[in-house]
Amino acid sequence: MLKTPLCHQIGIDYPIFSAGMGPAAGPELTAAVSNAGGCGVMGGLFLPPPILRQAIHKIRSLTDKPFGVNFVLTLLQPGQIEVCLEEQVPLLVLFWGDPSPYVAAAHRHKTQVFSQVGSVAEAIAAHNAGVDAVIVQGIEAGGHVKSRISLSTIVPAVVEAVPTGPVIAAGGIATGRGVVSALSLGAQGVSMGTRFLCSTEAAVTDAYKERVVSSTAEDTVYTTLFDVGWADAPHRVLRNTAFAEWERAGRPAHGQRPGEGTIVGTVPIAGTMMEVPKYAAIIPLTDFQGDMESVALYAGESCSLVHDIKPAAQIVRDVVQEAEAAIANRCLEQVATMRLKQTAN
Numbered sequence: 001m002l003k004t005p006l007c008h009q010i011g012i013d014y015p016i017f018s019a020g021m022g023p024a025a026g027p028e029l030t031a032a033v034s035n036a037g038g039c040g041v042m043g044g045l046f047l048p049p050p051i052l053r054q055a056i057h058k059i060r061s062l063t064d065k066p067f068g069v070n071f072v073l074t075l076l077q078p079g080q081i082e083v084c085l086e087e088q089v090p091l092l093v094l095f096w097g098d099p100s101p102y103v104a105a106a107h108r109h110k111t112q113v114f115s116q117v118g119s120v121a122e123a124i125a126a127h128n129a130g131v132d133a134v135i136v137q138g139i140e141a142g143g144h145v146k147s148r149i150s151l152s153t154i155v156p157a158v159v160e161a162v163p164t165g166p167v168i169a170a171g172g173i174a175t176g177r178g179v180v181s182a183l184s185l186g187a188q189g190v191s192m193g194t195r196f197l198c199s200t201e202a203a204v205t206d207a208y209k210e211r212v213v214s215s216t217a218e219d220t221v222y223t224t225l226f227d228v229g230w231a232d233a234p235h236r237v238l239r240n241t242a243f244a245e246w247e248r249a250g251r252p253a254h255g256q257r258p259g260e261g262t263i264v265g266t267v268p269i270a271g272t273m274m275e276v277p278k279y280a281a282i283i284p285l286t287d288f289q290g291d292m293e294s295v296a297l298y299a300g301e302s303c304s305l306v307h308d309i310k311p312a313a314q315i316v317r318d319v320v321q322e323a324e325a326a327i328a329n330r331c332l333e334q335v336a337t338m339r340l341k342q343t344a345n
């Protein structure tokens with residue numbers, strides 16, 4: 001019932017994508033979403049080409065369904081896209097940059113390219129570059145945020161500007177009702193980050209997941225504070241001690257912030273233990289050791305709708321079930337209204 005043309009385009013049952021969330025969205029989460037009928041997207045960020053290849057092989061050992069790999073183009077490493085194309089990854093999801101240099105080569109390898117955008121102009125440019133779909137992000141989104149406006153405004157604006165689409169909505173969606181709302185705005189699918197961050201398979205600490213579950217939209221803030229490693233890129237995070245101290249200090253500029261330059265933890269990335277400086281654009285990945293209050297806790301306003309940590313397949317099932325029930329209820333309401341009108345006449 002929930003199928004849209006985009007499902008046929010990718011070969012999936014439900015128009016539900018998990019967001020690439022860097023190392024938090026590893027092979028296990030990706031495969032679990034795909035096996036449940038959605039499309040899992042692995043975060044390729046930070047993975048050097050040989051490790052990226054192993055991760056793609058791992059996904060393939062866990063599922064034979066379509067999946068994607070996500071890259072942040074400003075942080076792209078040489079050889080990453082090439083590995084994906086050699087491995088004939090079904091889908092590349094690109095963010096924070098111009099997708100046009102990659103589209104022709106991807107299509108030659110039968111890889112589709114989706115571009116996550118934050119404005120109508122960016123959506124038109126991506127569409128003209130030949131991408132296979134645009135993921136339209138609203139300012140409600142967790143993680144790095146391209147958009148300056150709400151999802152309910154930007155999705156219909158992009159659908160109007162790029163009528164052949166297809167458009168996927170991202171930001172603030174964590175439930176079946178959210179899916180139905182996105183479809184009614186003209187989207188053909190949704191991409192969810194925060195909801196899947198609170199899945200059993202997401203590769204972040206339980207403390208971070210629990211913090212997201214116990215937070216509401218009001219606990220999130222749109223800021224540029226956590227800029228070490230990725231400057232000038234607004235993001236939505238949970239307000240933590242680092243944010244509160246910076247505010248109390250009068251919001252000083254980069255370089256003059258409380259505790260700037262100190263190491264606040266360590267985290268394994270691509271098999272190597274890395275030191276994490278205060279204000280790093282790094283989240284508490286699994287095996288993070290240190291002070292969670294000093295690093296970015298990316299989360300979207302959708303944390304208001306996330307009340308539990310559960311397997312990704314269950315998330316897909318629950319969201320689909322709720323969306324189908326919401327559509328069915330709407331149909332029943334319409335039939336009842338028509339009957340009432342007929343009786344009145």
Ligand SMILES: Cc1cc2nc3c(=O)[nH]c(=O)nc-3n(C[C@H](O)[C@H](O)[C@H](O)COP(=O)(O)O)c2cc1C
Binds near residue numbers: 022072137283303
């Ligand atoms: C923890 C986290 C990490 C993220 N990392 C990335 C990333 O590496 N690449 C990317 O394209 N988007 C990333 N995003 C943004 C998502 O693609 C998406 O726009 C966002 O999650 C949608 O909002 P939602 O969190 O309310 O679902 C991240 C989001 C979160 C919550």
